[in-house]
Amino acid sequence: MNIATNPMPGKKANKLSATRIAGKLVNDYWEMVWRAKEEGKLICWYEGSAINPFLEAADICWVHGEAYSAMLAARHQEVKAQQVAEERGYMRELCSYARTHLGCAVSNQRLRGDDTGAVPDDDDLTWKLPAPDMIISAYAYCSTGQQWDEMTSRVFGKKVPIFNVSLPWIWGSKPDAGYLKGQEWEETSDYVTRQLNDMVKFIEEQTGKPYPWDRLYEMMADIKRASELRLEAMELCTAQPAPASFFDWVVSIAPINNLPVAGVKNYFETVLDEVKARVAAGEGCVPDEKYRLFFDGIMNWNKVGWLANKFANYDAAVIAGRYTHMAFWQEPGLINPNDPVRGMAQNYLICPNNHASPILIKLIMDLCRKFEVDGMVIHASRTCRAFTNPQFMIAETAQRELGIPSSMFEGDVTDESFYKDEVLNSRVEAMLEAIESRRMSVVA
Amino acid sequence: MDRSDIIARFAEVAQDPLAYAAAWKARTGKQVIGSFPMNFPGELAHAADTLPMILQESDEAITVGHGVLFPFYCGYTRSMVDQAASGKFDVLDAIMFGDHCVQLLGAADAIRMKLTDTRVIFFQLISSMCDPWTQGRSEESFGKLRDELEDFIGAKVSDAALHASIRLFNKNRALIRKLYEMRKAGTAAIRAVEMQHVVKSSMIMDKAEHTDLLQELVASYTDAPAADRNVRLHLSGHFCQAPKPELLNMIESCGVTVVGDDLYHGFRYISTDVPETGDPVAGLARWYMDRNTGVPCPTRVQNNVDWEAYLLDAMREEKADGMIVLMAKFCEPHMYYYPEVKEAFEGAGVPHLLIETEHEGMAMEGLKTRVETFVEIVKRREAA
Ligand code: SF4
Ligand code: SF4
Numbered sequence: 087m088n089i090a091t092n093p094m095p096g097k098k099a100n101k102l103s104a105t106r107i108a109g110k111l112v113n114d115y116w117e118m119v120w121r122a123k124e125e126g127k128l129i130c131w132y133e134g135s136a137i138n139p140f141l142e143a144a145d146i147c148w149v150h151g152e153a154y155s156a157m158l159a160a161r162h163q164e165v166k167a168q169q170v171a172e173e174r175g176y177m178r179e180l181c182s183y184a185r186t187h188l189g190c191a192v193s194n195q196r197l198r199g200d201d202t203g204a205v206p207d208d209d210d211l212t213w214k215l216p217a218p219d220m221i222i223s224a225y226a227y228c229s230t231g232q233q234w235d236e237m238t239s240r241v242f243g244k245k246v247p248i249f250n251v252s253l254p255w256i257w258g259s260k261p262d263a264g265y266l267k268g269q270e271w272e273e274t275s276d277y278v279t280r281q282l283n284d285m286v287k288f289i290e291e292q293t294g295k296p297y298p299w300d301r302l303y304e305m306m307a308d309i310k311r312a313s314e315l316r317l318e319a320m321e322l323c324t325a326q327p328a329p330a331s332f333f334d335w336v337v338s339i340a341p342i343n344n345l346p347v348a349g350v351k352n353y354f355e356t357v358l359d360e361v362k363a364r365v366a367a368g369e370g371c372v373p374d375e376k377y378r379l380f381f382d383g384i385m386n387w388n389k390v391g392w393l394a395n396k397f398a399n400y401d402a403a404v405i406a407g408r409y410t411h412m413a414f415w416q417e418p419g420l421i422n423p424n425d426p427v428r429g430m431a432q433n434y435l436i437c438p439n440n441h442a443s444p445i446l447i448k449l450i451m452d453l454c455r456k457f458e459v460d461g462m463v464i465h466a467s468r469t470c471r472a473f474t475n476p477q478f479m480i481a482e483t484a485q486r487e488l489g490i491p492s493s494m495f496e497g498d499v500t501d502e503s504f505y506k507d508e509v510l511n512s513r514v515e516a517m518l519e520a521i522e523s524r525r526m527s528v529v530a
Numbered sequence: 531m532d533r534s535d536i537i538a539r540f541a542e543v544a545q546d547p548l549a550y551a552a553a554w555k556a557r558t559g560k561q562v563i564g565s566f567p568m569n570f571p572g573e574l575a576h577a578a579d580t581l582p583m584i585l586q587e588s589d590e591a592i593t594v595g596h597g598v599l600f601p602f603y604c605g606y607t608r609s610m611v612d613q614a615a616s617g618k619f620d621v622l623d624a625i626m627f628g629d630h631c632v633q634l635l636g637a638a639d640a641i642r643m644k645l646t647d648t649r650v651i652f653f654q655l656i657s658s659m660c661d662p663w664t665q666g667r668s669e670e671s672f673g674k675l676r677d678e679l680e681d682f683i684g685a686k687v688s689d690a691a692l693h694a695s696i697r698l699f700n701k702n703r704a705l706i707r708k709l710y711e712m713r714k715a716g717t718a719a720i721r722a723v724e725m726q727h728v729v730k731s732s733m734i735m736d737k738a739e740h741t742d743l744l745q746e747l748v749a750s751y752t753d754a755p756a757a758d759r760n761v762r763l764h765l766s767g768h769f770c771q772a773p774k775p776e777l778l779n780m781i782e783s784c785g786v787t788v789v790g791d792d793l794y795h796g797f798r799y800i801s802t803d804v805p806e807t808g809d810p811v812a813g814l815a816r817w818y819m820d821r822n823t824g825v826p827c828p829t830r831v832q833n834n835v836d837w838e839a840y841l842l843d844a845m846r847e848e849k850a851d852g853m854i855v856l857m858a859k860f861c862e863p864h865m866y867y868y869p870e871v872k873e874a875f876e877g878a879g880v881p882h883l884l885i886e887t888e889h890e891g892m893a894m895e896g897l898k899t900r901v902e903t904f905v906e907i908v909k910r911r912e913a914a
Contacts, residue, residue, distance in 0.1 A: 250661060
């Protein structure tokens with residue numbers, strides 16, 4: 087088959103219908119955020135690590151910066167925020183999550199500040215993000231996370247209290263080093279645990295109330311269960327055809343990562359049921375699964391549906407990814423709901439980038455083997471270097487160890503202008519042809 | 531040696547750091563430890579009887595490095611992986627670093643994979659500078675580095691040796707600061723590129739050898755230069771890599787005298803001394819923290835310190851009329867902080883010009899026009 091000249095037009099991804107619920111949960115959550123000030127809630131801005139249960143338990147409204155930027159991009163309303171940021175001097179090569187979110191901060195300051203006289207438009211989501219009463223910075227691996235928070239605090243005139251949690255990178259050079267093991271892992275876990283306990287004291291200072299640990303314990307029991315359900319459903323995607331795709335898991339990030347805990351367990355129960363039913367019925371996430379692919383890189387939030395359909399059209403099931411399958415309460419076994427802080431610290435330390443290459447690449451290769459992928463799509467996200475850092479090494483290792491080809495395309499998390507459709511098409515087509523010829527040679 | 535010979539020697543080392551290291555190694559039979567900027571305590575490696583050198587961006591075009599890091603990384607990190615992948619770092623016995631700019635982590639990770647025979651040691655320095663535990667955590671990190679070094683050389687690094695290295699490094703820094711003072715006061719005409727040679731070679735050369743030459747150099751400025759009518763400018767920014775000499779020369783050719791800077795290959799590197807008494811590791815941690823209050827760095831976060839305020843103060847002291855910001859293309863920490871600087875300078879009515887620099891070189895003619903225009907603006911403002 088000549089893939090390049092004979093694409094089957096019109097095939098669409100067979101999305102999990104449960105993911106529609108995610109859409110509703112996300113909308114409800116943002117409505118809650120937009121109401122929070124009126125309801126007299128304290129608001130905390132944070133990025134990166136899912137510290138939201140710590141905040142939700144204390145009745146603080148939590149606003150995850152990436153989630154806000156991703157939501158704007160998914161609704162195609164990100165450009166305004168990015169323009170505002172650019173006007174203040176934030177350059178286009180900066181992390182577009184951060185730029186978009188900083189644009190919201192600048193816009194908020196201008197329009198809510200008492201010196202401008204500008205009238206905010208209520209439909210303008212750039213402006214609508216409520217200003218923080220506190221900022222907590224807890225970003226694994228990427229130095230940008232911490233700088234973004236610091237600059238946010240400066241946009242708000244340094245009047246908002248900020249608390250920094252430092253999450254060291256797991257360099258893993260000692261003989262005992264490995265995934266979730268070794269002295270470095272244990273020491274780092276202890277160090278972050280100590281800081282999280284101090285963070286709780288900071289939260290107590292802000293709320294003026296003793297910290298409600300029991301509520302946190304309950305929430306973490308729910309999150310642990312939700313995570314187990316999610317992983318079980320992901321595991322079932324070893325089936326051929328795969329019942330759910332990387333894009334379904336992308337849509338399911340918000341529920342596991344930053345939505346109110348109450349609805350999360352139910353959501354993943356529904357997802358798991360649907361995935362099981364699909365496996366039983368032999369129903370796949372694309373109409374005709376001919377290729378199974380791994381997706382390396384962060385998501386292109388303005389392109390989720392577009393990419394899902396594009397790959398479906400190529401008969402390619404994108405099954406697993408570094409972004410979805412190596413993060414977000416990824417190790418529920420580490421969480422003891424009656425004493426969760428250390429397990430939470432450890433889950434923060436397993437962001438998909440926070441282990442240096444030898445450990446990280448091994449995890450990726452294991453996933454590729456498990457899901458029996460034929461190739462790898464690599465999204466070189468222009469402004470997220472945290473994800474692009476090891477990508478050449480990942481591609482090389484996949485070819486060397488597994489004999490699978492990869493295709494790289496340039497895009498970005500939330501800045502559409504970096505996305506190049508033609509490059510993606512031609513590279514994916516070349517990769518699929520390579521997969522085909524490899525199959526032919528195996529048959530011959 | 532006379533003044534021009536000394537500067538020529540510094541320039542020679544600055545231009546080919548790895549050749550210096552190879553010659554030093556052949557001469558002494560000792561080990562060379564490369565480090566990444568900007569907060570490596572060379573004192574520790576020096577006390578371990580090795581040559582610590584801060585690895586420098588090379589002028590060479592990136593070739594094999596293209597297959598390791600994407601083109602949208604800063605020139606420093608791309609040059610590092612390129613040099614590593616093309617065998618240029620063979621002279622190094624180990625690489626050590628503690629800074630964790632995300633691009634640097636990518637480069638370090640790739641370098642470890644490429645240089646399988648070179649030990650690459652990472653000790654993550656806390657970058658949040660005003661937490662109650664910053665000093666303690668920094669001590670732990672430097673303590674770990676000391677352990678790793680001892681393990682690497684197979685011997686203990688004594689407190690006495692470390693104190694001696696600290697004294698030597700302090701002396702070296704103090705001498706360079708003296709040059710800065712003289713330039714600011716107008717008692718020594720030191721061109722920007724010469725200052726870069728002085729500082730950059732200090733990052734590379736054996737400290738005692740460098741210090742001896744520096745002493746001679748400082749002593750050589752007995753003749754106060756004639757006053758000029760140039761515009762006095764401060765150069766700001768440019769972290770891990772040195773601005774290209776031709777860029778500095780071009781700027782000064784536009785009727786500019788550079789009277790101060792906070793470049794890493796400049797005042798930032800030598801701004802702060804390490805306490806000479808007490809526990810030396812605690813002293814290094816103190817130095818690490820003091821450096822950021824001395825010359826604030828956007829790669830750190832410290833809510834109670836403002837780089838822009840520092841810059842405005844420094845310029846008042848230097849009697850500088852304007853500032854040129856040199857920003858290495860794709861340098862994220864710098865890009866994050868720049869809007870604060872811009873806003874503060876615009877608010878204070880102090881002119882500045884932003885120049886983005888690229889590893890691959892820049893169209894100097896176009897830049898020259900921009901600098902000339904800027905100089906005119908500064909002059910007009912002075913005249914008004
Ligand atoms: S660059 Fe990537 S990892 Fe870093 S803050 Fe932005 S999105 Fe997060
Ligand atoms: S601080 Fe800037 S120059 Fe240094 S490694 Fe990071 S991006 Fe490159």
